[in-house]
Amino acid sequence: MTISRDDVLMWIKNYAGVIRENKEYLTDLDAAIGDADHGANMDRGFQAVLGKMPELADKDIGTIFKTVGMTLLSTVGGAGGPLYGTLFLQAGMKTAGKMELSLEDLVTTFEAAISGVVMRGKAEVGDKTMIDALTPALEALKKASEENQPIAEALAAFAEAGKKGMESTTPLVAKKGRASYLGARSAGHQDPGATSSYLLLRTAADTWGDA
Amino acid sequence: MTISRDDVLMWIKNYAGVIRENKEYLTDLDAAIGDADHGANMDRGFQAVLGKMPELADKDIGTIFKTVGMTLLSTVGGAGGPLYGTLFLQAGMKTAGKMELSLEDLVTTFEAAISGVVMRGKAEVGDKTMIDALTPALEALKKASEENQPIAEALAAFAEAGKKGMESTTPLVAKKGRASYLGARSAGHQDPGATSSYLLLRTAADTWGDA
Amino acid sequence: MKKLINNPENVVKEELEGISYAHPDLVKVFFDPNYIVRADAPVQGKVGIVSGGGSGHEPMHGGFVGMGMLDAACPGAVFTSPTPDQMLEATKAVNGGAGVLHIVKNYTGDIMNFEMAADLARAEGIDIESVVIDDDVAVQDSLYTAGRRGVGTTVLAEKLCGAAAEERRSLKQVADLCRKVNGWGRSMGMALTSCTVPHVGKPTFDLPEDEMEIGIGIHGEPGRERMKVKSADEITEMLMEPIVKDLPYKSGDEVLIFVNSMGGTPLIELYIIYRKAYEIAQKHGLKVVRHLIGPYITSLEMAGCSITLLKMDDDLKKLWDAPVKTPGMRWGA
């Protein structure tokens, strides 16, 4: 069982819908400990990505990811733009020319993508950022792959670990990003970036669950 | 029966107290059709007048009125300052050197005072200003004097006519002063200056009623 | 009421102290009576220009004292005309022998207080001309009322007359210029919120979350009409059309557009208003040759804006471009 080029496009398209639905929710989370724009930023970016869909119809997965990354980079802005932009650009490098992805491919792709985010933002697990959702999710995906689990189960574990990671941000005092300016007042609120990251993983599991 | 120098001082002092009590009321009236400062302006002026009391203890009525007028002129500002300042300055001219006032003196004094206000502000009865209270009050005082009424009754008629005049401003559309900018929207509100003028007359009647 | 103040009674005094600390190179501040004169006053042989009015409109007038604009300003209590003694002292302090122009906004209080001050100054042998600014098209003009309010054109008149006086034009010439500017300038304003006079402590009027006032003055008073909030473009049209029609400005006229914040409206919104005002001017064939954008004649923290149009000619353009060096308006120096 593999993830096809079309599956990848569907993931992106579905995620754009998920972001639209959660735009206000993400903005509300950002209002509490940031500057109330994460939902609007992500939505602006993924609406622009939707506009690129026609020209991606017959492209390889690397090109798709690279185009998504470049589009996010030039439309999202803020912290989210370079971070999600880098995530997709790095994914694009790993998948250049590919028309489908195995579970192992997924692991190496997400590994590169998430390392890119870490390199760009220099955040560690526990800093109350996207990384708190992405890193444990990647670990779960790796483990599932090592255990040769079916792709659907691996993705379910992936999303589930991301969810736990997202939830783990609530009690944390932020060390990176805008929320860190609040000091102790940042505790008690779920991180908006970790939330949008979890939604990305959850959408992958939902979209590819029966791949 | 006459009004003594001390009665005059007591009138001024009592009026300062009345203004203090009605400061917010006058300001609220001014907020509706003006700029919400009539109470504060009058209070600033009459508090300054109170500060002049010690130096007026042994002065004639003309000097008292002139000092009140000059003090109002330099502390009230707005429309109220020149109008009330002129009122007292003109009263001071008519009463120069006097130590007491008969009812006829009161008539000539208020006549001069109110003519001064008309000359300064060029308002007519019906323009929704102080004049709407002052002019009918003066007419009533004149009539009572011609009819040789006792001073207490004359003053009661004086204040009563002022009250009616004040109340008559409510339905009017303002033609003078700041309220005129509102056009038709000025109707339905009592004029603040007419109100402070009525209070001045009412305080005279109350203070001198048993003179 | 939330304001960055101490005792509401001391707002003007403490503001003046702040100005005296900040701008000793530009102005001198006097207390009891309160007035501000340019640091080098009186300038011998130059017409002195004095203006004044209630406080709460900053930078007008105190912020416009300095080279190329006002010689003196008299700040009253918040939204309350100053008193004749202030105006008299200021007039004497800036009289350089060429006479003094009083620029007076058309409010009953300002008119009467300046009238008395002019009488007193004349009695002391100073030549005085008084020009009344009444440019607010929101108010029906009539001989039988107080007439139109003086609003945005005041700022422009102070700049232009200041430049003319700096050129050593005569009192008569500067006063005539001021009358010309008043004749060529038209304004209209609107409010999204009320404002709170410090010693009153509550907003002058209540304005629901979805309504605005059109045709306001600069004293927190309600306007001519209350209505549902509209878009910036629609509001700009509601302000521009009566202005353009009133003079009437004609196709081919050169104009200055002045988009003014009432205090609480930020610059980003003023540029959105300016954008539409410019397009409307163009539609009418007006050539926008100068502009002014910012909070210049305000009503404390009120959100809203006003637009002023001034017909320009070569002389006005030259005077507008002349150097000005005041706390609130500065270029070329």
Place this chain on the structure above:
Amino acid sequence: MKKLINNPENVVKEELEGISYAHPDLVKVFFDPNYIVRADAPVQGKVGIVSGGGSGHEPMHGGFVGMGMLDAACPGAVFTSPTPDQMLEATKAVNGGAGVLHIVKNYTGDIMNFEMAADLARAEGIDIESVVIDDDVAVQDSLYTAGRRGVGTTVLAEKLCGAAAEERRSLKQVADLCRKVNGWGRSMGMALTSCTVPHVGKPTFDLPEDEMEIGIGIHGEPGRERMKVKSADEITEMLMEPIVKDLPYKSGDEVLIFVNSMGGTPLIELYIIYRKAYEIAQKHGLKVVRHLIGPYITSLEMAGCSITLLKMDDDLKKLWDAPVKTPGMRWGA
């Protein structure tokens, strides 16, 4: 939400159009990607200075483009860092062969986007120096967090570096100057009200009628602490004392005091704040040699203020006084 806007999505675009109508003599405005460059860019042989950040802080940065200050500004969406493509285009447009300085406020987004832009510009053969401004003493400084925010000192750095570049100092010199200014500048801010991001439509935080936020940034985010509203003098002390202690400024130091409105606070209140700030500076033996008072780095219509202190020396005084001609800051030209 009441604002003078049309569609919330078009706020920045329409503001830029307004700027392009108003200031063609000073700046050129480009769209998609959005950036503003001075009208005569690129100036050959002069270091180009580029800054940028979210919109909503007007006049910063777009209003500071022009002779003696910025060569280009990149406006992002409201409160959202602009993107690398904007910065790259702006950098190329102002490169006069002497290299380009990026002045970056310390926010994760701004840092990362400018980093990527600098990499891209270097790849095109342009010399780039980036200096990060992080002057907000409300934020605990730490190697293990995002560190301090860049606030008021940014405005001063842009003015001073602009003057240095105008003198044809080298890229290294201008960048070193910028680092020195950042090292010598300290700021702290407070809010009486929140503000409303146009596309969000409701205030970023709720602040009861009797409370204020101390230690805010410039993005409508809540501050370090919420407390009952205090008097202007007390608030000024709460802002000044941490600033003075942080550098630490020493008795005898010359300083510039910058009292900034967050947008909704009127000038009259800023002078009351300046009055006390000046007195506190004097109490500490600091000599106030320059000042800046007004809305320069704002958070939309937020009511509140920030204070910035900058230690001065002869070079900084000379650079401060040098002519500047931009829509938002102008003197000597």
